[in-house]
Amino acid sequence: MARSKAPAPGADWMREKGPGYPLVISSRARIARNLEGLPFPIAADEEDLERARGMVLEAVSRRVAEDRDWQISFAEELSRNKLEMMAEEHLTCAAFSDRVGGRALAVGPNDGRSVMVNEEDHVRIQAVVSGAQFMKAWKAADEIDTALETEIQYSYDQRLGFLTSSPSNVGTGLRVSAMLHLPALVITGEIGKTISALAQAGIYVRGLYGEGSGVAGNIFQISNRQTLGRTEEFIVSNMDMIVRQVVDNERTARKMMLREAELDLTDRVHRSLGVVERCRRVCYYEALELISLVKLGVDTEVLPVSDFNILEVGVAIGPYHLREFLGGEAGEEEVDRERSVQLRRMLDL
Amino acid sequence: MNIFCDECKKNIATVFLTKISGNEVSKVQLCEDCAARMEETTEAANLLAFLPQILSGLQAAEEPLVEDVLSSDLVICEFCGTSFNDFQKMGFLGCAGCYEVFGDSLDGVLLDFQEATEHIGKIPGKASEGARLRKRLLELERYLERQIAEEEYEAAAAVRDQIKEIEGKLEMEAESGTE
Numbered sequence: 001m002a003r004s005k006a007p008a009p010g011a012d013w014m015r016e017k018g019p020g021y022p023l024v025i026s027s028r029a030r031i032a033r034n035l036e037g038l039p040f041p042i043a044a045d046e047e048d049l050e051r052a053r054g055m056v057l058e059a060v061s062r063r064v065a066e067d068r069d070w071q072i073s074f075a076e077e078l079s080r081n082k083l084e085m086m087a088e089e090h091l092t093c094a095a096f097s098d099r100v101g102g103r104a105l106a107v108g109p110n111d112g113r114s115v116m117v118n119e120e121d122h123v124r125i126q127a128v129v130s131g132a133q134f135m136k137a138w139k140a141a142d143e144i145d146t147a148l149e150t151e152i153q154y155s156y157d158q159r160l161g162f163l164t165s166s167p168s169n170v171g172t173g174l175r176v177s178a179m180l181h182l183p184a185l186v187i188t189g190e191i192g193k194t195i196s197a198l199a200q201a202g203i204y205v206r207g208l209y210g211e212g213s214g215v216a217g218n219i220f221q222i223s224n225r226q227t228l229g230r231t232e233e234f235i236v237s238n239m240d241m242i243v244r245q246v247v248d249n250e251r252t253a254r255k256m257m258l259r260e261a262e263l264d265l266t267d268r269v270h271r272s273l274g275v276v277e278r279c280r281r282v283c284y285y286e287a288l289e290l291i292s293l294v295k296l297g298v299d300t301e302v303l304p305v306s307d308f309n310i311l312e313v314g315v316a317i318g319p320y321h322l323r324e325f326l327g328g329e330a331g332e333e334e335v336d337r338e339r340s341v342q343l344r345r346m347l348d349l
Numbered sequence: 350m351n352i353f354c355d356e357c358k359k360n361i362a363t364v365f366l367t368k369i370s371g372n373e374v375s376k377v378q379l380c381e382d383c384a385a386r387m388e389e390t391t392e393a394a395n396l397l398a399f400l401p402q403i404l405s406g407l408q409a410a411e412e413p414l415v416e417d418v419l420s421s422d423l424v425i426c427e428f429c430g431t432s433f434n435d436f437q438k439m440g441f442l443g444c445a446g447c448y449e450v451f452g453d454s455l456d457g458v459l460l461d462f463q464e465a466t467e468h469i470g471k472i473p474g475k476a477s478e479g480a481r482l483r484k485r486l487l488e489l490e491r492y493l494e495r496q497i498a499e500e501e502y503e504a505a506a507a508v509r510d511q512i513k514e515i516e517g518k519l520e521m522e523a524e525s526g527t528e
Contacts, residue, residue: 036445043429043443120441142471149473155445160459161468163448165441167458170448172470202464229465283381 009321010089011128013112014312018131022299023247025179025219025311026128028090029137029236031145032164032173033123034155040165041102041118049102052122059151060106060115064144069109075100081328084320090128092116113140115148120165121173123148132243134176134236141174142232161228171228176239179208180246181310183218183296184253187268194249202226203242208288208314217288217314222246258300269297273305277349281336287317287343294347306348313346356383426450479522486515 013026034040035055038048057072064070075083075096083097092105096119104117112128125148127140155163161171169175185191195205202225207215222242224235257265272293275282282290295310297303315321322335322342330338343349354360360380379387425432431443433451442448448455459466489512496505 034445039429039444040442042439042441043431145471153479154473156473157445157448157468159467160448161470162473163445165443167442167455168440168462170459171463171465171468174470226463226465228459228463229467229469231470285384 009085009315009318010312011108011110011112013128013130014315015309016130017309018129018133020132020243020247021130022295022307022310023181023250024132024243025181025309026130027132027134027137027239028126028128028177028179029134029141030175030177031123031125031141032121032169032175033125033145033148033162034164035122036153036155038122041120041122042165044102044118046102049118053102053104053117055152056115056117056123056148057104057106059148063147063151064115065106065108070106072106073104075103075105079328081320081324085318085324088315088318088320090315091126093119095119112137113144115144121169123154132178132240132247134178134239134243138174138176138232138236168225169227172230172232172235174227174232174235175223176235177221177223178239178243179311180220180222180243180250181218181292181295182220182246182250183292184257185250186218187265188253188257190249190253194246198222198242198246201242203239216285217292217310219288219292219310219314254296254300265296265300266302269293269300269302273297273303273349276340276343276347279340279343281333282340282343283336284317284319284339287339288314291343291347308347313343316346317342354378354380354383356380356387424450424454479519482515482519482522486512486519489515 018024018026035052038044038052041049041052044052053074060070060072065072078086078100080097083092083100086092086105087094087097091107091114096103096105096116102118106115106117108114112126114126116124116126125141125144127137127144129137129140157163162173164170164173182191182194185194198205204223204225206221206223208217208219208221222239224239227235230238272290276290276294291308291310291313294303294305295308298305298307317339319332319335322338323330325342326334326338355377356379360382423432423434426443426447427450428446429443431447433454436442436447436451442451456466489508493505493508493512496502496508
């Protein structure tokens, strides 16, 4: 029985090739804000959460969603699977689904913009764009921030700036991050040095799904640690500079592999392609590792496979996207089997 | 290429992980059973890994601060009921008031974690105007008290008028903000 292809997930940024492609997958800016006079969500009762949600969503619909194309969802009205799919698409974080009461998500019309309500902070504005375009991502988020501020009064302190539930976000509330695909640095073992240099430069290194997630598919998310005592412009341009350096390191490692370890490289990528072509079930983490190496083979022109966006494929074969595609009730084995099928379809094999 | 699980060395590995611990990156391949066991322990470890970063400012601080911190354990925010101890455990503050109540101890945390204690970024239009007026109001109220204490009633009357004017502006602003 021929099954259809799983629908392409997420917003346009997952399908576009931005500057720095294919090493820089995407740029994200996230701004944390809270409402004056209300306790932060963690200490708020149901009534306060409802009030905050009402105020934020009204401001979003009056000042941001003028085109009416924004989609607003109350977390408690979504199925567990839909909530997890949002996390897989990087619209929310895994913690968002843990406690749904009073939470909401407003998503822009396929443009990578979103506003998360009542997670760690009352307001989390997010903008994601393809490739290395940190200024563009920040400008998009900042525009929403300025628009919301005409409707709601933010919690702000003269000395400390915008107040957030975690002091790790206080000040600008701005976290800028880059999603990077760095297989050659991992294979050559050079990634250790890079991570150590990044840590010294005040940069967090995390996995595909951010805080607390492991690294899979050689995809790394790096972001600024400090949000206080720096201007937004500095945070943005600093990330831009740092990403350039990391990308240079990855390019050098790829060249070195091609020059000095070509057999090892071609063996690795061909083996991965072989498994993708022949496997009949595959778990999520193995699949991410496989597409990472196949992608490396495509980028280095070792494999005769047409180009694909590693994140778009990675999200589409996520456990919750596949479960939704299979009708919501599928077990792990069925999901793993479908993943092997979709993997071949998405890679046109 | 070894196909067996790094952990039990018996089953075929189907889970592949890249692990970052400190500055070290290592790859592990596991069978499903061992991976499930590992996941339980790493989830707990991740949770713990986040807090010490935030709180290391307290541990690394100089001697006198340690005493401050011990006594500030008992400090409770009057606005939301969060104690400093709660913050140390969870890593989250309960409300804007916590920043004021835990002021000095928090500055230690901020210095270590953010390497700064002052915001130099975006200033919200409304908040900056409101904050400026509130600051001016405080100054005038202090001045008024001094004038009354010194029995300078004429000067005090003039200050009182200024205070009323600012209070009026702040009220108007509050009303337009809640419309």
